[in-house]
Amino acid sequence: MRVLFRYARPHRLVLAASLLLVLAASVAGLIQPLVAQRVLEALADGGGAAGPIAWLAVLVVVGAGLTGLQSWWQQRTAERVVRQVRRDLVFRLVRLRVPELDRRAPGDLIARVTSDSTLLQNAATDGLVNVANGTLSVTGALVLMGAVHAGLLAVTLAVLLSVAAVMMLVLPRIRLAVARGQESVGAVGAALDRTLGAARTVKANGAERRETAVAEDAIDGAYRAGLTGARYAAWVRVLSGVSIQAAFLAVLGVGGALVAAGDLTTPALIAFLLYVFYLASPIGSLVAGLSTLQLGLGAVGRIEEVGRMPVEEDVDRAPERAAGPAPAVEFDDVWFSYPDRAPALGGVSFTAPAGGQTALVGLSGAGKTTTFALLQRFYEPAAGRIRIGGVDIATLDRAQVRRRIAYVEQDSPVMAGTLEENLRYAQPDASAEDIAEALRLTRLDELVARLPEGLRTPVGTRGVALSGGERQRLAIARALLRRPEVLLLDEATAQLDARNEQALREAVDSVSRRCTVVLIAHRLSTVTEADRIVVLEHGRVRAVGSHRELVASDVLYRELAASQLLVGEEGA
Numbered sequence: 001m002r003v004l005f006r007y008a009r010p011h012r013l014v015l016a017a018s019l020l021l022v023l024a025a026s027v028a029g030l031i032q033p034l035v036a037q038r039v040l041e042a043l044a045d046g047g048g049a050a051g052p053i054a055w056l057a058v059l060v061v062v063g064a065g066l067t068g069l070q071s072w073w074q075q076r077t078a079e080r081v082v083r084q085v086r087r088d089l090v091f092r093l094v095r096l097r098v099p100e101l102d103r104r105a106p107g108d109l110i111a112r113v114t115s116d117s118t119l120l121q122n123a124a125t126d127g128l129v130n131v132a133n134g135t136l137s138v139t140g141a142l143v144l145m146g147a148v149h150a151g152l153l154a155v156t157l158a159v160l161l162s163v164a165a166v167m168m169l170v171l172p173r174i175r176l177a178v179a180r181g182q183e184s185v186g187a188v189g190a191a192l193d194r195t196l197g198a199a200r201t202v203k204a205n206g207a208e209r210r211e212t213a214v215a216e217d218a219i220d221g222a223y224r225a226g227l228t229g230a231r232y233a234a235w236v237r238v239l240s241g242v243s244i245q246a247a248f249l250a251v252l253g254v255g256g257a258l259v260a261a262g263d264l265t266t267p268a269l270i271a272f273l274l275y276v277f278y279l280a281s282p283i284g285s286l287v288a289g290l291s292t293l294q295l296g297l298g299a300v301g302r303i304e305e306v307g308r309m310p311v312e313e314d315v316d317r318a319p320e321r322a323a324g325p326a327p328a329v330e331f332d333d334v335w336f337s338y339p340d341r342a343p344a345l346g347g348v349s350f351t352a353p354a355g356g357q358t359a360l361v362g363l364s365g366a367g368k369t370t371t372f373a374l375l376q377r378f379y380e381p382a383a384g385r386i387r388i389g390g391v392d393i394a395t396l397d398r399a400q401v402r403r404r405i406a407y408v409e410q411d412s413p414v415m416a417g418t419l420e421e422n423l424r425y426a427q428p429d430a431s432a433e434d435i436a437e438a439l440r441l442t443r444l445d446e447l448v449a450r451l452p453e454g455l456r457t458p459v460g461t462r463g464v465a466l467s468g469g470e471r472q473r474l475a476i477a478r479a480l481l482r483r484p485e486v487l488l489l490d491e492a493t494a495q496l497d498a499r500n501e502q503a504l505r506e507a508v509d510s511v512s513r514r515c516t517v518v519l520i521a522h523r524l525s526t527v528t529e530a531d532r533i534v535v536l537e538h539g540r541v542r543a544v545g546s547h548r549e550l551v552a553s554d555v556l557y558r559e560l561a562a563s564q565l566l567v568g569e570e571g572a
């Protein structure tokens with residue numbers, strides 16, 4: 001409820017005005033029985049009823065007009081609430097910490113923005129207004145009924161309260177069912193994201209049926225939870241209908257007896273019975289409001305959970321200053337483990353001198369990519385220090401660290417959009433000359449010249465309209481446009497043919513005159529010329545040196561080089 005109020009608070013004036021309108025409409029409704037009583041009394045006295053009937057008409061029209069205005073205000077507020085909820089969610093989701101993103105299914109996170117927020121929207125507006133309106137209108141009607149006849153009021157209250165007690169048992173079950181349903185909707189999103197994200201793998205493995213079954217399980221879960229919720233909602237409706245009918249019969253019985261005994265006039269009984277029927281609407285609104293609140297409360301948990309997920313917050317501390325010339329990158333006894341895993345890095349120390357190329361090599365799983373991830377503060381080391389240009393990156397905020405680095409990932413992701421949009425992603429204000437130079441350096445200029453739409457050519461979802469090599473070169477061109485201090489290339493040349501690899505090596509050579517290049521390569525042919533090669537094994541630095549030195553001194557490196565036919569078995 002606290003969360004609902006938080007989202008409703010900025011709109012409290014409009015919601016209060018909306019409530020006033022509802023109440024005004026209700027008052028118009030409340031007065032109707034009194035006027036009707038006048039009409040009946042006037043007719044019984046044989047007098048003219050034109051005046052009261054005209055009043056009745058005015059009340060009906062005014063009531064309807066106010067209801068329309070109120071509905072518009074309330075819907076508009078509901079839209080604003082959901083917009084705010086979605087904005088808050090998106091703001092946090094794009095800033096989630098990498099370890100959090102590692103363990104969450106994107107589809108489930110998306111469902112919270114698209115689906116859960118809708119339930120909250122109605123609860124924070126319709127739900128609150130309906131409950132407030134229902135409560136006030138019911139109270140108003142009960143007061144007026146008390147004025148007509150206190151004894152009949154007691155009869156009505158006895159009936160209503162016993163039904164309400166049963167209803168209070170049913171309502172929370174709606175919330176539980178909705179929460180379960182929303183979790184299943186999230187699971188549908190997660191399943192679809194997994195399937196569509198690897199659509200070609202699914203088709204190539206003929207796994208459509210299995211993938212469909214996973215999504216269907218989640219869909220069935222949502223269906224079952226939906227049915228449970230609907231069953232309880234139906235019970236609530238039945239109870240609310242029964243409460244009015246039961247109150248009517250009780251009042252008719254007791255009231256009839258009172259009339260027969262001469263303790264009550266017939267017009268008073270009719271007025272009271274009209275109030276009982278009038279109660280149907282505010283009780284309906286109260287019950288609908290309570291149900292909507294339960295729906296919203298079922299979703300609130302999932303929305304609040306996003307609020308508790310850790311996001312990347314920037315520290316506002318003065319960065320440490322470098323004392324004199326320093327290496328471009330320095331790892332100083334760095335330890336790091338992924339959750340529930342053995343250490344991926346166990347005391348890694350190495351430096352990459354400013355300018356020039358440093359290569360990280362080692363068997364698969366040695367910790368090379370992890371080193372890059374720590375350097376960009378995707379994860380925080382458990383111990384040790386990492387410095388860029390002599391400055392401890394823990395004292396810089398993440399944006400500052402990342403501004404100094406350009407990163408070409410192992411699978412060089414390309415985003416949906418045009419070639420130009422992908423290039424400008426790194427540097428939105430890059431000049432046409434800069435773009436042309438980056439294309440030339442990565443030999444993409446030939447491709448662009450061949451394409452009828454040139455740089456405006458769409459690359460398709462995740463760059464499917466490009467070849468693997470083209471995707472990599474595009475990612476490298478993008479990295480070059482950032483004009484970074486340090487360029488990180490992860491397996492950047494793995495998918496290039498010999499001619500393009502040579503071109504790229506030349507590009508990297510010319511880049512390394514502008515900035516420090518740190519690269520990971522399995523193909524040692526790409527790093528034989530590197531100024532410094534760091535050999536990693538099981539999360540530790542095993543050896544450091546030039547290609548020549550390492551071939552002479554390190555068995556693992558020699559084996560790697562031999563397996564790639566760079567040297568003979570005996571290191572010749």
Ligand SMILES: Nc1ncnc2c1ncn2[C@@H]1O[C@H](COP(=O)(O)OP(=O)(O)OP(=O)(O)O)[C@@H](O)[C@H]1O
Nearest residue numbers: 102338339341344363364365366367368369370371
């Ligand atoms: N997000 C993650 N969560 C848990 N464990 C991880 C994660 N990423 C990597 N690892 C594990 O950490 C270890 C180091 O992985 P890393 O990706 O750094 O190796 P690598 O040297 O880059 O390997 P490759 O050359 O195959 O890319 C591996 O054992 C890997 O299974």
